[in-house]
Amino acid sequence: MKQNGSAVSHQDGSGAGILVNTRILHAKVSGAQRYLNEILSRLGPHEAIAPASVATGMRGHLWEQGRLAVHRPRSVLWSPANTGPVLRRRQVVTIHDMSPVDHPEWFTPRFAAWYKMIVLRVARRAARVMTVSHFSAGRIAALSGRPLDSIDVAHLGADPRFYGASPEAARARYDLVDRPYVLIIGTLEPRKNLRRAIEAWRIAQPKLGPDVVLAIGGGLSNQRIFKEAALGQDVPNVRLLGYVDDDLLPGLYAGASAFLYPSVYEGFGLPPLEALAAGAPVVTSRDTAMAEIVGPAAILIDPHDPKAIAEGVIQAVTDTAATRALRDAGWARARGFTWDSCTEGLRRALRAAAEE
Structure with missing residues (x-):
């Protein structure tokens, strides 16, 4: 030493x-x-x-x-x-x-x-x-x-542990048993676009039914670096999970009805790739690097338009045929990244x- x-x-x-x-x-x-x-x-x-x-x-x-x-x-x-x-x-x-x-x-x-x-x-x-x-x-x-x-x-x-992950432990840990959920993983950095995600959830949630929740995992941003990015007023069926244990992350992805990643700027965007590998239908931004990574295996949206984000989430959760196609395409896409x-x-x- x-x-x-x-x-x-x-x-x-x-x-x-x-x-x-x-x-x-x-x-x-x-x-x-x-x-x-x-x-x-x-x-x-x-x-x-x-x-x-x-x-x-x-x-x-x-x-x-x-x-x-x-x-x-x-x-x-x-x-x-x-x-x-x-x-x-x-x-x-x-x-x-x-x-x-x-x-x-x-x-x-x-x-x-x-x-x-x-x-x-x-x-x-x-x-x-x-x-x-x-x-x-x-x-x-x-x-x-x-x-x-x-x-x-x-x-x-995409690490092999994300393929075929079981959601049971993660659902139990975060009180999501028998609750369909749309998952967001990220911090409250401004570029993660959580303000618009919440606005989109206000639009989408009434059309998804009373049982569907928006589960947000991740710690608060470091305020020495990032400016404050508050979530705003309370909205229906939003659950803040806090920092997600890395061992539970694959299962949390696997159990999601959809994974939402509306970031406005990413150099890569690892969470959408991991969500694809875990079999979650992915809704993500068409901007910066995200489309390069997910290709045709995700629903691409304009991250600056809450209505477009909401429409992507609604499609991922309610369109069964599209969801099956997204899961299959996601697994195939993720296997190209090692x-x-x-x-x-x-x-x-x-x-x-x-x-x-």
């Missing part, structure tokens, strides 16, 4: 000489943590390095720009969560999306300014940039000036960085 950082070596598989920035792993599992964990389990030999004590916010960024920047400088560093040491060229950085640069109004001014300053510099300087969709690749190139052909795209994967393929994409980028 080092005074200002801890490092753990792993010596199996392929990928020797790789240093991995794991400072985000102290947080609860969300998209970035799942991405990192899935790849680490497949990557092969690497050294994982993180601050010796939990370092969030500016403390974490300062560790990243200082101590991490000079640790084992001849090794190729992989920074998996949008930022990395600006001074270190010998690295691959995964930038999931450019939302704080595209939409700084969704974030606190301090965070948006810091993110823009660091990420654009890292994007220009790193030996290779990874991202998770062609949409994000285009935005990174447009905003940073980095050539598009030097940005590597590797889609995320963590093995995602990891191989990273390996190619690491090899290219090592050769520069």
